[in-house]
Amino acid sequence: MAIPKVMGTETEYGITVPTSADFNPVLGSSLLINAYAAQAIKRIRWDYEEESPLRDARGFDLRTEAGEGAVDGDLGLANVILTNGARYYVDHAHPEYSTPECTNPRELVIHDRAGERILEESMKRAAEVMPGGDRILIYKNNTDGKGTSYGTHENYLVDRAVPFARLVHDILPFFVTRQLYCGAGLLGGQSPGKEGTYQISQRADFFEVEVGLETTLKRPIVNTRDEPHADPEKYRRLHVIIGDANMSQVATFLKLGTTAIVLKMIEDEAITEDFSFDNSVQSLRAISHDTQCKDTYKLRDGRTVRAVDVQWAYHEMAQKYFARNDPDPWTAEVMLRWDEMLSGIERDPMTLAGQVDWVAKYRMLDGYRLKNDLAWKDSKLRMMDLQYHDVREDKGLAYLLERGGKLERLVDEDSVQRAMVEPPSDTRAYFRGSCLAKYSKHIAAASWDSVIFDTGQDILQRVPMSEPLRGTREHVAPLLAQCDTAAELVSRLQG
Numbered sequence: 001m002a003i004p005k006v007m008g009t010e011t012e013y014g015i016t017v018p019t020s021a022d023f024n025p026v027l028g029s030s031l032l033i034n035a036y037a038a039q040a041i042k043r044i045r046w047d048y049e050e051e052s053p054l055r056d057a058r059g060f061d062l063r064t065e066a067g068e069g070a071v072d073g074d075l076g077l078a079n080v081i082l083t084n085g086a087r088y089y090v091d092h093a094h095p096e097y098s099t100p101e102c103t104n105p106r107e108l109v110i111h112d113r114a115g116e117r118i119l120e121e122s123m124k125r126a127a128e129v130m131p132g133g134d135r136i137l138i139y140k141n142n143t144d145g146k147g148t149s150y151g152t153h154e155n156y157l158v159d160r161a162v163p164f165a166r167l168v169h170d171i172l173p174f175f176v177t178r179q180l181y182c183g184a185g186l187l188g189g190q191s192p193g194k195e196g197t198y199q200i201s202q203r204a205d206f207f208e209v210e211v212g213l214e215t216t217l218k219r220p221i222v223n224t225r226d227e228p229h230a231d232p233e234k235y236r237r238l239h240v241i242i243g244d245a246n247m248s249q250v251a252t253f254l255k256l257g258t259t260a261i262v263l264k265m266i267e268d269e270a271i272t273e274d275f276s277f278d279n280s281v282q283s284l285r286a287i288s289h290d291t292q293c294k295d296t297y298k299l300r301d302g303r304t305v306r307a308v309d310v311q312w313a314y315h316e317m318a319q320k321y322f323a324r325n326d327p328d329p330w331t332a333e334v335m336l337r338w339d340e341m342l343s344g345i346e347r348d349p350m351t352l353a354g355q356v357d358w359v360a361k362y363r364m365l366d367g368y369r370l371k372n373d374l375a376w377k378d379s380k381l382r383m384m385d386l387q388y389h390d391v392r393e394d395k396g397l398a399y400l401l402e403r404g405g406k407l408e409r410l411v412d413e414d415s416v417q418r419a420m421v422e423p424p425s426d427t428r429a430y431f432r433g434s435c436l437a438k439y440s441k442h443i444a445a446a447s448w449d450s451v452i453f454d455t456g457q458d459i460l461q462r463v464p465m466s467e468p469l470r471g472t473r474e475h476v477a478p479l480l481a482q483c484d485t486a487a488e489l490v491s492r493l494q495g
Helices: 025-036 105-127 164-177 249-267 280-288 307-324 331-347 357-372 379-387 397-403 413-419 429-442 473-482 486-494
Strands: 007-012 014-016 079-081 087-091 094-098 137-139 152-159 207-212 219-223 235-240 296-298 304-306 443-447 450-453 461-464
Touching (some): 007 249, 219 280, 429 450, 429 486
Antiparallel strands (some): 079 087, 296 304, 450 461
């Protein structure tokens, strides 16, 4: 029986200082994070002890193959844990926001949007201390337009018992084709001659292999990093690097919800049809350039299919699956919107401008182009493409569409504001965030699966959290209310 799909997102934001030619993105990212984080929280370090980014799900560990060393070490860069259970840190010269663990896609949409608001607030606070009126601009996108890509990753809790080879086989066709509704849209490709073209996905052209461990070079459609941040005997964390950064809440909701459903089906061996592409990487890129969504692609068994046909097949297998398995409470809405989305793609992708980023952006750019008689290569359109992803609510074009009722919003602003400071109530993030809020002066370090307390004893006290669904409000709220000090809490937990 499939396990609950605890999930989260990690977003690397693009940053620039338009008034500074020698802008240092690493220092700029650190400035943003330090400007946002309270002093009491900044002093709490991230615990790297359980980090293992070089362990591969296929059964080997590059730390032993290529010598010791971590991909991401603690280099003294800004790296904080927030009271909402999230991690906010510098990664590859970008400010990265990792949401707390959530149990359903709607809650994760709220916390993903809270990340946008935290980045916007960081920008405002950083502007107060920057010299000469300089300001950092922040974009929730995936490319600088000069050949560099940065990631928006997803994470899903998966049963360790599922053979990884089967997981790869069953998820690959889904990942190749889901860009139809969760692509962020991009004007201009990553190579000469593509300046005036428009494509569905910002990330597709950067992927080179089907399966692999890398995240910045030779990017794989299925990433093999085996770093569960939970009980490694029971769980796997599927680290998904193939997605775009979505501004549309509907696109984010569907991206997360459909992927969670497919993973549950894989665990229960409910993927009954094989849609393996003859060349997954080529198909991924070709689908991104097919804005009419009508081209066909060759499968390994010789058939040719449209991308939407593959998505329909997964949808139909999901319908059969839920006919004999109890669905999660959020499943019905995902299935309905998935159906509506695929129907819209078949009818005319341009009818989905209110839900799909790449369509919303295309309609906006095309309208401006026609009104002002511009060529698609015009720099004004490139600037609008970027401005769509601006995290400033009064400047970002996606927010402008949202305010005008042209881009659907799923969650209310009050929920987003609460999520900036409060953790989800039904995962271990509740314990992590609540402890940060109440006992921050007595926490030495924290990570996804532990909190380390400094209660004044000779030895630091680690509280492990290897079960993502423990440490919830139901489990620990009464205990936290009864413990006025960290020492009392640790004593009660050890007793």
